[in-house]
Amino acid sequence: MASMAAPLELVLAGPRGEPVDLWRTFLSHGVADLPPGRVDEEARAYETTVALPVGKPRTVRIRAQSSGVAAVDLRGPRLAERARPALLAVLRRVLNLDEDLSAFYEVAAADPELAWAAAGAGRMVRSPTVFEDVVKTICTTNCAWSATQRMVTALVDHLGDESAGGHGRAFPTPAAMAAARESFYRNVARTGYRGAYLRSLAASVAARATDLEELREAPPQELPDEEVERRLLALPGVGPYAAAHVMMLLGRHSRLILDSWTRPKYARLNGGVAASDVEIVARFAPYGRFAGLAFWLYLTRDWVADDA
DNA sequence: CGTCCAGGTCTAC
């Protein structure tokens, strides 16, 4: 038995050896920066709190260590040896390290507009559960970003379980969200009309009438994008925008995220010329099942300064 | 102080 615990580390490579740009992954999309997740720009780290199958949630800081390796700094008390694999598995899921981007990188490398991305862009930070990402996405709809932050922060602060050592709180479980009263959604989280959507979604997931995690686990042959989209659109408060956003996090990149941020950003990059949704979809249609990812990377390329 | 609208969705025609 080792006298000292080995450091917690994540190997930064996709399933087929694809490069992983860790910093760009941290900055892959806005929802990654919602509680309990937080991008620490100064330390170039990502901090979050995740629930584990057993025991209290854990708060961690992830940062690049050496080439191809990320270090996981565990906050709070030492982690039991037997709990390490579960924690690392959750963090691999959060960093989406198991998504095979090799086919996309082949397409990107052959495209002058997108060749830069093949260096390790396109891996989206995710929440530990699809449920968490769906809730957060619903909280981005039809409101300013400040409102999204207020809603999600309240959910975590008031309904989330505290992590070991008290360094943060995990996102609330479906059961905890289902048990919260209407008055909490109305007066504390101030979710407005979304409150009813969130409660009924949480109740359905808690009762196992809805299985969102299956959407992440099922392979495309079994559950094609059309079916994933159909199931997401059936959820209360989830429309075309929200479905496309969640699908991007699921690695289902056929749909474009079209909303009040992406449309003007596209127009700006397009020489200030506004384009209709149909025109935008047509422009990215050649990317096939990667159309949504190509669109998103086109829009967010300037979120990280090019290395070159 | 009213109006508009933000990383839309739902319902009713």
Next chain:
DNA sequence: GGTAGACCTGGACGC
């Protein structure tokens, strides 16, 4: 199947 109107909230504006 496509399109108005309503919808919580609260900053940002114009007056």
